Amino acid sequence: MESKKILLLGLLGFGVFTLLCGFATDFWTMFGFRFLVGISLLLPRLKSGLPSRS
Numbered sequence: 001m002e003s004k005k006i007l008l009l010g011l012l013g014f015g016v017f018t019l020l021c022g023f024a025t026d027f028w029t030m031f032g033f034r035f036l037v038g039i040s041l042l043l044p045r046l047k048s049g050l051p052s053r054s
Contacts, residue, residue, distance in 0.1 A: 006047045009040075009043060010040050010042075010043040013036070013037075013040025014037055014040045017034075017037040018033075018037055020033045021037070
């Protein structure tokens, strides 16, 4: 994937999962959404550490 698309996907995931945190009704739901927020923030960093295919 292109770097810009990865960054936008990470930002979109961050926004969506952060919004869902507001609707969490218990600890484990909040934990799950916060975990997914962390994964979406990790996407661009993973891409930057991988060698590019040219």
